[in-house]
Amino acid sequence: MSTIQWFPGHMAKAIRQMEENIHLVDIVFELVDARIPAASRNPEVARISAHKPHLIILTKKDLADPQQTAAWLAYYRAQHQPAIAIDSRANVTPKQITKLALNLLADKLAAEKDKGLKPRAIRAMTVGVPNVGKSTLLNHLVRHKAAQVGDTPGVTKGQQWLRSSQHLELLDTPGILWPKFKDQEMAQKLALTGAIKEKLYAKDDVALFALGFFRQYHVAALQQRYRLNAADLELSDVDLLLKITANLGMRDDYERASERLILDARHRKLGGFTLDRAPKEETADDPDA
Numbered sequence: 001m002s003t004i005q006w007f008p009g010h011m012a013k014a015i016r017q018m019e020e021n022i023h024l025v026d027i028v029f030e031l032v033d034a035r036i037p038a039a040s041r042n043p044e045v046a047r048i049s050a051h052k053p054h055l056i057i058l059t060k061k062d063l064a065d066p067q068q069t070a071a072w073l074a075y076y077r078a079q080h081q082p083a084i085a086i087d088s089r090a091n092v093t094p095k096q097i098t099k100l101a102l103n104l105l106a107d108k109l110a111a112e113k114d115k116g117l118k119p120r121a122i123r124a125m126t127v128g129v130p131n132v133g134k135s136t137l138l139n140h141l142v143r144h145k146a147a148q149v150g151d152t153p154g155v156t157k158g159q160q161w162l163r164s165s166q167h168l169e170l171l172d173t174p175g176i177l178w179p180k181f182k183d184q185e186m187a188q189k190l191a192l193t194g195a196i197k198e199k200l201y202a203k204d205d206v207a208l209f210a211l212g213f214f215r216q217y218h219v220a221a222l223q224q225r226y227r228l229n230a231a232d233l234e235l236s237d238v239d240l241l242l243k244i245t246a247n248l249g250m251r252d253d254y255e256r257a258s259e260r261l262i263l264d265a266r267h268r269k270l271g272g273f274t275l276d277r278a279p280k281e282e283t284a285d286d287p288d289a
């Protein structure tokens with residue numbers, strides 16, 4: 001199996017930017033792919049935003065396994081970590097997110113009011129791995145690209161605040177957070193869900209990884225989609241990939257079949273799936289540990 005490489009330099013830059021900007025915001029929205037809630041997080045975010053309220057937004061919930069999403073939300077609740085699962089493309093989400101953020105900051109805003117300060121919009125920063133849905137969510141949150149200037153910090157540094165509503169402003173550049181590639185399995189998960197550029201991974205490796213997963217957790221969907229019989233399921237992953245290639249009428253072009261399998265998974269042709277299983281609540285340790 002070839003190794004998926006990545007570039008720590010990118011991560012260092014993203015972390016630096018986040019460190020520079022964190023003092024400008026009241027709250028961090030950490031976007032996490034609902035299909036990989038562990039692999040798409042970086043522990044540095046928790047460190048940098050330690051003194052700020054922090055909302056986990058599980059995106060692409062429509063592509064994930066609903067039971068697993070519910071289990072992840074229960075896990076976050078048990079950890080007292082505010083979290084919400086969304087389809088970033090839906091119009092209803094801005095209101096939900098604004099409401100949650102206002103609740104999380106209620107004490108701070110009340111204290112400001114007590115001091116006689118004028119009511120103000122809260123400020124948020126979004127971070128997340130590539131392709132997690134940052135731009136899609138921002139576009140929904142900010143329907144009119146309103147340059148909110150004035151004496152707001154950040155603008156002087158060439159950054160813009162985007163106004164979502166009278167209650168919420170967002171720093172315009174969504175932070176690209178590089179995921180941690182603790183091991184190759186995490187890298188395969190990020191590749192399968194689309195967070196890593198195509199040229200950085202071997203499609204057949206990712207397809208074999210996907211086969212192993214779907215065979216274990218969603219075997220009926222696999223069987224149905226690729227017309228596999230019970231005997232086929234006894235084959236090794238490599239032989240199963242060759243069998244699928246043949247069933248797709250692609251002769252021995254297993255590269256093309258690999259690509260099809262990856263796209264089928266991403267486009268929900270094999271049903272909703274979650275590669276990171278939610279930790280059991282009783283034994284709930286940090287999934288990132």
Ligand SMILES: Nc1nc2c(ncn2[C@@H]2O[C@H](COP(=O)(O)OP(=O)(O)OP(=O)(O)O)[C@@H](O)[C@H]2O)c(=O)[nH]1
Nearest residue numbers: 059060061086087088089130131132133134135136
């Ligand atoms: N099904 C589904 N697709 C989504 C969702 N959110 C985003 N997408 C799709 O995912 C792809 C990436 O979305 P973007 O909003 O561009 O992601 P991004 O995080 O800004 O990506 P980068 O610019 O690479 O950092 C697009 O094709 C979106 O339509 C979601 O909740 N559900």
